[in-house]
Amino acid sequence: MSLLEQWNAILEGKGLTQAQSEEFWNAYLAHEKGIYEDILSQKVENGVDTITGTVKSFGEKYELEPMLAIGFIDGIHTSLKEEPSLEEMTEESELNFTIDFEKLFLNMHKAKATWLHQIPLWNDILTKEQMKAIKAEYVSSVTVRVENKVGRNDPCPCGSGKKYKKCCIDKE
Numbered sequence: 001m002s003l004l005e006q007w008n009a010i011l012e013g014k015g016l017t018q019a020q021s022e023e024f025w026n027a028y029l030a031h032e033k034g035i036y037e038d039i040l041s042q043k044v045e046n047g048v049d050t051i052t053g054t055v056k057s058f059g060e061k062y063e064l065e066p067m068l069a070i071g072f073i074d075g076i077h078t079s080l081k082e083e084p085s086l087e088e089m090t091e092e093s094e095l096n097f098t099i100d101f102e103k104l105f106l107n108m109h110k111a112k113a114t115w116l117h118q119i120p121l122w123n124d125i126l127t128k129e130q131m132k133a134i135k136a137e138y139v140s141s142v143t144v145r146v147e148n149k150v151g152r153n154d155p156c157p158c159g160s161g162k163k164y165k166k167c168c169i170d171k172e
Contacts, residue, residue: 003055003070004086010071028068033115035062035072039099040121049099051076056091066091073097079104101125102134109138 001009013021042048051058051073059069070089077083081098105126108117122131150157156167 003067003089006067007071007074032072036116037119037121040119040125044121044124051095051097053095055089055093055095058095079107106134106138109135
């Protein structure tokens, strides 16, 4: 079974009780926050915006077994400038990914990962205006807009003065 298949089995909760699943996710998400804090601090302190090394070395750096390292990369892959092919990755696969931090911030909003997009280091990477624009983009993407529907007996929107059913209803 590939590393990605192992990760997907955890995502689906295979072989875990509800309590085990909750315990796993609570521990993983707290650990994940620490990894993001390190990645953000590397960007702030050294200008580093890449993930390099092998899957195994990345996992060792962040105290993750290789399957969980793939899980982390699966979580960040849509925020990379070039999306990797996760299906083929092994422990020895080379990583050389550039992170798009604006896209990462947006994706954290989309995932409703408040604990991640509220990390204070974001203030040193993105300006307040950028963060506000990204949040507005997110809100806009999830806002449902309902157009006013013209009723059959309402005045026609074309301005003819006739009822909609006697005027433009068949034109649409």
